[in-house]
Amino acid sequence: MLTVVGGTYFEVCHDPKWHELYGSGLRGAIALSGHVSDISFKTCVGNDAINLANAICNSFNIKPDFVLIPETIVFEYYHPLTKPLFYPSDFLNFKTRMPDVSAESILVYGQIEAEVKVSGSYVVYDPQNGISYKFTGSTATHLALVLNHREALLLSGLTDQDNLEEVGKALLKNEEAEVVVIKNGPHGALVVDCSGTHIIPVFKTSSVWPIGSGDIFSAAFAWKWALEKLPAAEAALLASRFTAQYCQSRILPLPVAPNIFQQLRRNTHAQKLYLAGPFFTVAERWLINELRCKLIEFGNDVFSPLHDVGRGGPDQVVGKDLAAIENADVVLAVLNGEDPGTIFEIGYAKALKKRVVVLAENTLENDLTMLIGSGCEITNDFTTAVYMASW
Structure with a gap:
């Protein structure tokens, strides 16, 4: 009873x-x-x-x-x-x-x-x-x-x-x-x-x-x-x-x-996480900011190009972004809209044998072939993406 x-x-x-x-x-x-x-x-x-x-x-x-x-x-x-x-x-x-x-x-x-x-x-x-x-x-x-x-x-x-x-x-x-x-x-x-x-x-x-x-x-x-x-x-x-x-x-x-x-193996230190994704519109910036806030709440050390580099020309952003990917434990990439810069960041991370989690809310399955085949962890759910990246 x-x-x-x-x-x-x-x-x-x-x-x-x-x-x-x-x-x-x-x-x-x-x-x-x-x-x-x-x-x-x-x-x-x-x-x-x-x-x-x-x-x-x-x-x-x-x-x-x-x-x-x-x-x-x-x-x-x-x-x-x-x-x-x-x-x-x-x-x-x-x-x-x-x-x-x-x-x-x-x-x-x-x-x-x-x-x-x-x-x-x-x-x-x-x-x-x-x-x-x-x-x-x-x-x-x-x-x-x-x-x-x-x-x-x-x-x-x-x-x-x-x-x-x-x-x-x-x-x-x-x-x-x-x-x-x-x-x-x-x-x-x-x-x-x-x-x-x-x-x-x-x-x-x-x-x-x-x-x-x-x-x-x-x-x-x-x-x-x-x-x-x-x-x-x-x-x-x-x-x-x-x-x-x-x-x-x-x-x-x-x-x-x-x-x-x-x-899952328990993390004994804060994960270094690179947050990739487009931020050209208010909606895109809101999503990146919301992801960043939740990832930090979960104890991650987050590098966000939007917040940590900002917008600028290739000579101002590319070197810093690539260095941050090289330094990251995990990359969380927002693939909504299939932004070319984000796709490049995913490929660069996989070439470095980094773990990559992909949030793809409105992407056709055929467009994910290379990501699936290269071992990216893919979800169409915001919450699941945050947990996956934090594990």
Whole structure:
């Protein structure tokens, strides 16, 4: 038996198109519905979505306990890596107080619209809203924190700390937790507990859908650690595999066992990444700038001709650009429009035996023959390109 506490939200993404009722709590409950026979789900939902939420829960044999709010919250993304907008926003000033929850095993996701106090034997807490478990007044005999890099720095108070092991140890002490799992995006995760520190790898997929991936990791970890009582490191490794499965397929509930994915070598230093692509129009410059921002957020050392050289004649730009390609670990090339300069940069990089990732959103397959044959990694998805280049 598992009690899941968390949000039910509409999720809207414009590119690629996505409009579904999920949220962290509902997604986590659905993910485990094929493996846990008795799932109780505590959440807030508006009158506009209660019938749909009921139907979804019934179809997955989930026992819902809804707290009604005026309107179901919407999270809106331009693309999956953008910071979402959410509305209505007035709930931030008037948070709903949910009834206290007491159960043996609990998976708790932080909610921006509600507060809740829980008490359990085995509790997995994924803050999401940046609020400390202790601050909520909740208790647990065995507590595991599962949180991302940013949340870990914030809750530990070590915002200037680069050593995630030290951050994890601080959280163990401050939150009186038994386990701390820090998710670190394309670089895997870190588990800190009484047995030491364990590096959890990331697994390579052919495509990446990151919306909800953290929810899946926490759900799978709760299944394996809180219910099956596996060691934390083993549970986190399985959670990473299940998350890869979800990122590639988006299929829920989770399978009995995840597919076999290639384990990626952990980068111990920032990758030097060359960002190739045309920047002759506002739209092209927006795309290059957006890629650069996300690549830097993922910990890459990015050289962008647009930002680091600028526009000019051959004598002003070519030498610097070629030198940067020679110095790069990876080249990410935007092939939209099949710009001759970008094609040359790809060829130059391949001649130097560099790894090349290509974002080709509107290119005919026949035009990619040489790129495919020379071993370029090709995708038509913005988010997947960022992950591929960062791996």
